[in-house]
Amino acid sequence: MVRAGSDYKRVVVTGMGAVTPIGNTLSDYWDGLLAGKNGIAPITLFDASRHACRIAGEVKDFEPLDYLDRKDVKRMDRFAQFAVVASKQAIADAQLDVTDLNAEQIGVVIGTGIGGLKVLEDQQEINLTRGPDRCSPFMIPMMIANMAAGLTAIHIGAKGPNSCPVTACAAGSNAVGDAFRLVQRGFAQAMICGGAEAAVRSLSFAGFASARALSTRNDDPAHACRPFDRDRDGFVMGEGAGILVLEALDHALSRGARIYAEIVGYGMTCDAYHMTSPVPGGEGAARAMQLSMKDANVTPDMVSYINAHGTSTPANDSTETTAIKTALGDPAYDIAISSTKSMTGHLLGGSGGIEAVAAVKAVHHDRVPPTINLENPDPACDLDYIANQSRQMPVEVALSNSFGFGGHNVTLVFRKYRP
Missing domain, CATH: 3.40.47.10 (Thiolase/Chalcone synthase)
Known part of the structure; x- marks a missing residue:
């Protein structure tokens, strides 16, 4: 809240990007939502035949090479790829140029619950079957949760505040809220913020299923996720990223930016x-x-x-x-x-x-x-x-x-x- 007599800035949303199970661009995601599009289907990212839950909201037809070099893609876990791609979409949507003149005033806060789970699974298999000396030197930087925020900053040149909330399923919202505070209080002119996850993996499904948290409506994936319905039987995991560009109102107005909404709380x-x-x-x-x-x-x-x-x-x-x-x-x-x-x-x-x-x-x-x-x-x-x-x-x-x-x-x- 901008209180009387305070120096707090008004903060607006000027750009967005999305990589989701129902669309890999902002417009496709929004159109899918309005159409009631189902993004839940049988799992293809791993062999789920032994699992109690065999359905998920996978991101389909995702091509990171449309946004990133092949070498960079090979050195990024899927969750970080989602984050960087959605961030690039959001910056383009906001028509925000990151240059040497403003780089220190543009920051990144991207949350995740788990981080690079695929890399962790793959490298543990290598460790057990081929020996520890065969593990990738990129294992740790590909796996750790903060890398979505770090790599996004590297790829867009943002030198301002940078962090990664890891608050489970609240992480993406914490990221947006924390970015809001940074802009509101004048620590940055603009922030790229949101959440990313790519945890549709055998290990995570084993853990959530053991906790009896997942739906087992495997024979009817289109109707498995049914919030507020009396026949609901658990959640269905999805993957992807959603990113917003938050900007100080005076900065947005000075460059003639399109404003979607104001973030106020x-x-x-x-x-x-x-x-x-x-x-x-x-x-x-x-x-x-x-x-x-x-x-x-x-x-x-x-x-x-x-x-x-x-x-x-x-x-x-x-x-x-x-x-x-x-x-x-x-x-x-x-x-x-x-x-x-x-x-x-x-x-x-x-x-x-x-x-x-x-x-x-x-x-x-x-x-x-x-x-x-x-x-x-x-x-x-x-x-x-x-x-x-x-x-x-x-x-x-x-x-x-x-x-x-x-x-x-x-x-x-x-x-x-x-x-």
Whole structure:
């Protein structure tokens, strides 16, 4: 919130990029969301025949060589490729030139939940079968989580603030919120921010399945991810990246940039309750929403749309519903809500990035994407979840929720830009 007498800057979104299971560009992703496109299918990235869950939201027809040199591609894990490609898209969309004159004023914050899991799997196999001296000298820099942010800065020349939140499924939203604070307080003129993940791997599926977190609707992947539906049986993993360019309003105006929306609020809390389960009643999530609205100087009756965390797990969806009611009171029943994970799957640390993109597009176009596969509403989930069809409606203020293992809760607030 820009308080009277403060030196805080207004911050706007001037560019976006997306690599997702339903489209590898911003326009394809948005069109897919509005069309209710399903991105869930049988796994092709590894042999899943022995796994309880054999479906995922894979990124299809992704060609990093359209954006990167062959040598660079070979030295980057898939999650970092997604991040760099989506960042290049976002910068082009913003028409933001990074030069020697402004490089120190442009930074990068990209979150991830896991990082280079494929590299870790592949190199461990080499270590066990061929010996430790055959492991790649690039193993560590390809695997570590911060490399999406680091490589993005290298490839675009951004010398400003650079970091990588690793807050599980809240990481992408933390990245956007942290970037917002940096621009708001004058530490950068512009920030490239969001989340990336490429964890559709055998090891991660083994772990999540052992925790009984994944859907096992393998015979019907198109309908497996069904947030807020009484027949939901777990989340479906996805992969990809969503990136936003956040810019100080005065800087954006000085160069005649197109403005999608204004980012006005950021709230984060911790449940301090359990490693994986949300606190009953969603107290931590409710506080994140309340803090974000206070930061934005927004009241519940001003909120038009919420992009829900909406994972399609039994515990999350009912808890988030309760948290929304607690945070917003009676106006909660009049707010349009959707879970775009129903189409993309759950990108873990990348989800906050693509969902922030969806929220900004909703504000910009006055149209909200649906929750697909919502056929039998759970009585415990009794809000307006925009079932199965997108909706044209005025969107003045949008919230985007992300909650992660460890009890991390993040809410971002976007508002229609008004001069």
